[in-house]
Amino acid sequence: MEKELEKKLLIDVARLDPEGEELEGEVDIVDLDEPYVKPFGGVRYRLTAQLFGTELLVRGHLEQDFDLVCSRCGEDFDTTIEVDDFTVSVEISEKDQWADLTTDARESIILALPTYPVCAEDCPGIVQKAERPADERWGALDGLKVK
Numbered sequence: 438m439e440k441e442l443e444k445k446l447l448i449d450v451a452r453l454d455p456e457g458e459e460l461e462g463e464v465d466i467v468d469l470d471e472p473y474v475k476p477f478g479g480v481r482y483r484l485t486a487q488l489f490g491t492e493l494l495v496r497g498h499l500e501q502d503f504d505l506v507c508s509r510c511g512e513d514f515d516t517t518i519e520v521d522d523f524t525v526s527v528e529i530s531e532k533d534q535w536a537d538l539t540t541d542a543r544e545s546i547i548l549a550l551p552t553y554p555v556c557a558e559d560c561p562g563i564v565q566k567a568e569r570p571a572d573e574r575w576g577a578l579d580g581l582k583v584k
């Protein structure tokens with residue numbers, strides 16, 4: 438039986454190891470109503486969480502699989518959007534049991550989406566190879582393997 442994914446990325450602050458903790462999992466938090474940007478599966482995370490006084494510092498890696506539409510040829514393709522430097526700090530009060538990182542994580546993933554997705558670096562496009570736009574975010578796709 439497939440396990441239902443949590444809809445929130447929560448850190449159990451009350452039970453967090455004072456030395457810091459490695460947290461891993463998958464949560465279903467990216468829900469877009471976009472015909473050309475379809476997430477599937479959940480956000481997989483590998484995070485380190487540590488309390489410094491009343492400040493919770495969390496950093497690590499996030500990734501989410503998407504079905505995107507190539508901006509050159511118009512075909513669907515699957516890709517993984519990764520965030521290597523996810524960092525968030527949350528002010529915690531004594532009575533807080535949980536820190537909710539759902540919004541931060543969701544926004545980081547969405548910001549990492551390419552403006553002009555391409556199915557392959559050498560995608561010829563529909564008519565002819567388009568000029569490479571001067572958008573740095575294209576670089577994020579360079580290292581990705583397209584299934």
Ligand SMILES: [Zn+2]
Pocket residue numbers: 507508509510511512555556557560561562
């Ligand atoms: Zn293409």
